[in-house]
Amino acid sequence: MNRITRQLTIILAIASLLVFVPETAAQKTEVLICTTCQYENRIVHQYCGNCGESLSDEHEHWQAVRQVMERDFKRFISERIDPPKLFTVPAARVLGSLDIRLTGGGAFGVAADRSFLGKIGVGLGDIAEIEFSTVGMVTNITRGSATFPTSAFKLLLINENRWHIPTLAVSFRSSADWQDVQSDKTVLDANSATQDAGITAVGYDTRFTEMNVITSAQLWSLNLHAGVSLTDVRVRDLSVESYLSGPYVDPEEKQKNLLGGFIGFEIESNPQTKLMFELKTVSNYQFNVDTKEIDVSDAFLAIGGVRFFFSRWLSTDVGVWYHSTFKGIADLQIKLGLNLFIPGGELGSRFRRRSAGKGSSGP
């Protein structure tokens, strides 16, 4: 599974490069070719620089082609289905009713997550969205991050409006069940504190529920998303193996509330590409050797990259991830994700229109 994911993401990266390069090359070849002598004139010239013929017909043709291209680009933007989130930061909008989003991806980097991150989201009535996904948590006892299956619900409170009031949404995310986190021996061996204490294994169960209040606003060409999050983290059944002090078990359930937040922005770079940047807090589980407890605190996660649209329904997110727990840039990870939409709502309304017998032809 994991190997297939990696191969898929490599193919995607190559494909996106292939799409990028010819497009940027095409942008600077704007010339008028004289129909009489085939001489390549600059676009501003009224008459051919070689034979002196008028270039007005060529200008007209060039403008017509350009208009068609611009119209196609505008339609591409307006009809393109954009995931209602950045890399991980949510936006205060929801998927269209009955639209289904499938997201899959993987990570590259020495200390990268070994697991496949997948998501499925469904829009409900244009005001709500449900999502099932795996999310990563930062720990100091495993390589990469521990991943959790979660389910989430987002409700739109203030929709996009003509009074320029920022959109507002609230979302809840919860781990599906108690999740077992087990240490990697290589990580414990590489840590001098756990090594000195003779610790060979650490394990615990955890679950969490988070609530987000999200607002989105548009400032010039910048789309801004920001919010606050409250996360209730539970840890229980801690067990520590040490060849110096013997086994230690603490079944007691511990609870901690973490207040965090997030901010993200997106800029349209061209009709097919958006630049995205986000900064957010994530739960950071650190095993404390002295107190033999799991200290839960906020860590920062920063992600910067692009979202590229292959078509209206297919896009890829490519970004560089950095955690505040990383020691240096050698720990950073490159993550690739693929977003596929199944426009259930659009197909449904098309079908209804057709059966009602009044197919409308919009502009």
Ligand SMILES: [Zn+2]
């Ligand atoms: Zn000419």
